[in-house]
Amino acid sequence: MVGVLIRMRWRVLRHSLHGKQAVLTVLGFVAGLVAATVTLLVAAAPFDDARVAADVLAAVYLVWTVGWLFAPVLSGGGDETLRPEHFALLPLTPRQLAAGLLGAAFVGVPAMVTAVAFCGLLVHASGARVLVAVVAAPLQLVFVILLSRVMMAALGAVLRSRRGRDLGILLTAAVGMSGFGVQALVRSLGPGLVEGESPVLSAVLRWSPSGWGTVAVTSSWPVALACVAGLLVVNAALLAVWGVLLVRRTTRVAATASAVRQRRFGGVLPATPVGAVVGKELRTWARDARRRVAMLSTVLVGVVISVGPLLSGDGGPAPFGGLALVAFGCLMAGNLYGMDGSALWHTVVAPGVSRADVRGRQIAWLLVIGPVALALAVVLPAVSDPGTYPWVLGLAPALLGGGAGLVVLLSVYAGYPMPDQRASPFASGGSSGLLRTLLQLGIGLLLAVVSLPVVAVVLVGEVAGMPVVSWLGVPVGIGLGVLTFWWWGALAARRLADRGPELLGQVSKRV
């Protein structure tokens, strides 16, 4: 059973490995190998104090474990090459299915490089402890894989209910942002660890399951046996939990039958083609899980960038938080047609609506991002550095207008397909390809070009000491914003009218 699933996954991987995907996989493998080699070096490093050496190794393995926990969330919904749904009709017990999928999880770059990294236990062990390491290393590997799978299965169960989805989105976005926190943590705790000064930290590292393997190869025999037994028990428990979660996933559906709240834009939006597109887009931003992921993470990035340095008293980029939010929101939403998938056919079959479609999407994006960005732009400089007002108020309209132009430009010129709506809203497909990513980034640079004139005007004012000139940046910014909104929107509309069928073919591919 397990063997069949392993071969099956191997096949699927081989079929999906060609062209750019293969290049990316090889790059990932090399990067992973570098990380694993560093781990092996740490394991072999001659520390003066054996206890410190064990602490550092346990800390490194904690990092690997945390990586397994959060990497799937960040990289988009985890590994879905073999879905439990594919096996729902087979006469398999939950435990069998979980064991089979666990076996299949070993096939792949992440598991391979982690296996290499966990061989550090063998390197670190001396004498007869090598025997312990031979048992502990695989157990530790199974532990991180199971932990990651259970975490994703649990999150997935939450995400499948509509109410839970928003919670999950916030949680995940928060995890994504926690990089800042981790950095601070390493900076403040790292030195203490290497000096061996913090018994509490050392105890935490050793007593969390990620450190049990390290403890097993560095302690007395009874402790070593207890650690190995502990890993066994934890793994068995995780496997059982995963089995239960798998069955829940394949035998329940989310309650999506309830009617959605009716929103009436009729009184506000004009009954024109553009008004109709704006109304449809605003509803979609509110109702589509994938769009909400994009929007919420955008807002969260803006808030974290603004508030973070403010709290730590660095000042720094805080006044520009609103601008960062616009730039990020532009890149996050730069695949509007891809997010809608084959729904683009509505636009393609209706004659002469590409202009209305593009303009409507631009306006809707402005209505979603604009208020938050403007609020941040008005409030942040006041609480951090009022001297930056000419910069912020000049750049905000330029970036908002340019962003609204770029969103549709990106969507039309660099649209790429996204996975089935029923999959996890975090799944990004991952196969957008190197070239496409570069194209996205390249077009994103246009945003920097838009801001140049404003920067120049304000800079001249600052250097010359003439505030009036600095404040001229604001009308310049507004003018630039209007111009790029109109110009880039027109470019996108023409492209959509000319190449609509090609775009439809591109975004409705199955991934």
Place this chain on the structure above:
Amino acid sequence: MSEALRLTRLYKTFGTTIAVDHIDLAVPAGSFFGLVGPNGAGKTTSLSMAVGLLRPDAGTATVFDIDVWADPLRAKTLIGVLPDGMSMPERLTGRELLTYMGLLRGLPAGTVAERADELLAVLELADAQHRLVIDYSAGMRKKIGLAVALLHAPRLLVLDEPFEAVDPVSASTIRTILQRFVASGGAVVLSSHVMALVEQLCSHVAVITRGRVVAAGPVDLVRGATSLEEAFVHIVGGRTGGGEGLSWLAS
């Protein structure tokens, strides 16, 4: 004689919507059973609960007297299912999909290879057997799904809209396969919106509307003296519209 499939007081709600409202249904062994009903009547929900894909809120489903939810392993060996809009490992070729699914069901490798050969040939997928499933057309996906459902020689086949998007030649082939299957003592349950097809193929029919069975039995009894289509419209209390309004459409 035991029934191939029996649903007893099966019940399922989604939020405040009652999708399936205490359905009772008996499918005799050796019968070709059609399940018909308007859109959203609860056909797919009932069939999903009958084969172990959706946990019922109440009620039981048994296959040849084996409870699907109490003893899923034994029940699932007896059932072959073609779900509607099924998800399958897209990046396997048709042959690989059949091979791995057969091996997962514990069939010997030799048997799997033989059966895969025959199924691919009969369903006219032999030319496409080395292409990835992701590149299959809608009809080809139906056919490879049917091949997976047949592979382990089940005794009950549950098929959701098996003829949708399938070309006439393949549809005729599938009909013949199913009729042979029933003649040899197996039972087929299929859902369809095509009344003529149900009338022509099925020995029994059940009409489901708003989550309830409103008529069930041998096709001749259910339709009476009229065609099944007329009987269906009468039973579900519908009225074929389309005669009034829409005057702008013709002008």
